[in-house]
Amino acid sequence: KAGVTQTPRYLIKTRGQQVTLSCSPISGHRSVSWYQQTPGQGLQFLFEYFSETQRNKGNFPGRFSGRQFSNSRSEMNVSTLELGDSALYLCASSFSGAGGPTGELFFGEGSRLTVL
Amino acid sequence: AQSVTQLDSQVPVFEEAPVELRCNYSSSVSVYLFWYVQYPNQGLQLLLKYLSGSTLVKGINGFEAEFNKSQTSFHLRKPSVHISDTAEYFCAVSDPGSGYALNFGKGTSLLVTP
Numbered sequence: 009k010a011g012v013t014q015t016p017r018y019l020i021k022t023r024g025q026q027v028t029l030s031c032s033p034i035s036g037h038r039s040v041s042w043y044q045q046t047p048g049q050g051l052q053f054l055f056e057y058f059s060e061t062q063r064n065k066g067n068f069p070g071r072f073s074g075r076q077f078s079n080s081r082s083e084m085n086v087s088t089l090e091l092g093d094s095a096l097y098l099c100a101s102s103f104s105g106a107g108g109p110t111g112e113l114f115f116g117e118g119s120r121l122t123v124l
Numbered sequence: 125a126q127s128v129t130q131l132d133s134q135v136p137v138f139e140e141a142p143v144e145l146r147c148n149y150s151s152s153v154s155v156y157l158f159w160y161v162q163y164p165n166q167g168l169q170l171l172l173k174y175l176s177g178s179t180l181v182k183g184i185n186g187f188e189a190e191f192n193k194s195q196t197s198f199h200l201r202k203p204s205v206h207i208s209d210t211a212e213y214f215c216a217v218s219d220p221g222s223g224y225a226l227n228f229g230k231g232t233s234l235l236v237t238p
Contacts, residue, residue, distance in 0.1 A: 012167070041225070051214065051228035064225045098167055113226065115160075115167030 010035065012116035014099050020122045026087040029119045033080050033101030039063075040082040041113060042074060045096040054097075057082055086121075094123045126151045126217040130229035137236055139207055145200040145232045147215035156218040157198040158226065159189055163211045171213075174198065185209070210236045 013032040021027050033040050042054040053066035057076035074084040080101075086093055097120075100113035131146040149155060156175050160168040172183025179191040189200045198215060215229040 043228075050230040053225045053227065056225060066225065100168075112170045112173065113168075115169070117165070117167045 012099055012101050012114050014097075014116035014119050016119060017117065018120045018122075020124060021089050022124050023089055023091060025089050026085060027089060027121060028083055028085045029097055029099075029121075031082045031084075031099030031101075031116060033082070033099075034114055037101035037103050037114070038080055039102045040076055040080065041100045041102075042082070042084050043098045043100065044068075045098055045118070046094075051098070054084065089123045091123050094121060096120050126155055126227050128215050128217050128227055128229035130213075130215050130232050132232050133230065134233045134235065137205055137234065139236055139238050140204050142203050143201065143205050143209075143234065145213050145215075145234065147198045147200065147229060149196050149198065149215075149217045151196065151217070157189075157191060158216040158218070159183065159187070159198075159200050160214045160216060160228075161211050162214065162231075168214065171200070205234070205236045207236050207238065209234060 012034055015030045031040055039058045041056040044052045044054055054068055054072055055062055055074050056064040060076045071087045074082060076082045096118040098115055098118045100115045102113050127150045129148045137143045158173045159171040161171050162168045171187050172181045172189055174181050174191045182188045187200055187202050189198055191198050212231045212233050214231050216226040218226050
């Protein structure tokens with residue numbers, strides 16, 4: 009069974025640009041969550057999508073957005089990039105929801121974004 | 125919102141020695157608790173979870189954790205570590221009442237040396 013796939017794995021952007029990251033969940037999983045990982049702030053929850061609807065959102069500015077498609081694949085977008093957006097962005101999928109009854113998220117290897 | 129404090133940012137230990145990684149959470153209501161491990165350049169992998177029931181939870185790779193409600197702790201233990209256990213360990217809490225989003229601690233870097 010294929011795991012969670014994130015693309016691209018690495019990317020470099022400059023300030024002011026925008027970026028789109030993609031996540032393909034494990035087959036059959038309907039929930040996709042996104043996290044930002046930085047050395048200073050650790051892992052921070054961005055948002056969760058379930059059956060194409062944003063079900064939960066973390067404390068990030070509106071420059072961070074996401075969506076989920078009917079096949080459960082998800083994308084997140086960051087507009088007007090800032091230096092502080094440099095981070096590892098992790099996607100996680102689960103059948104019923106983050107930390108829900110099964111209690112397990114399956115993580116991808118992440119997309120490492122560097123903003124210059 | 126629920127929060128998690130991992131009391132040690134780094135834990136060096138010799139191979140075959142026991143180890144305990146400490147985690148405290150901030151809640152008096154029912155929560156779900158997790159330990160995840162992150163190996164270099166990889167995503168996170170679930171080690172174990174506490175949802176309800178027995179307070180001693182056994183996970184993969186010989187790890188176990190004990191849920192202590194009175195002390196709001198969920199410490200991770202392994203009786204004998206291997207070099208391959210070198211990784212970053214994250215404690216996380218999920219509040220069933222607020223969408224199940226996981227709040228992670230800052231992580232503990234476990235370094236196992238020969």
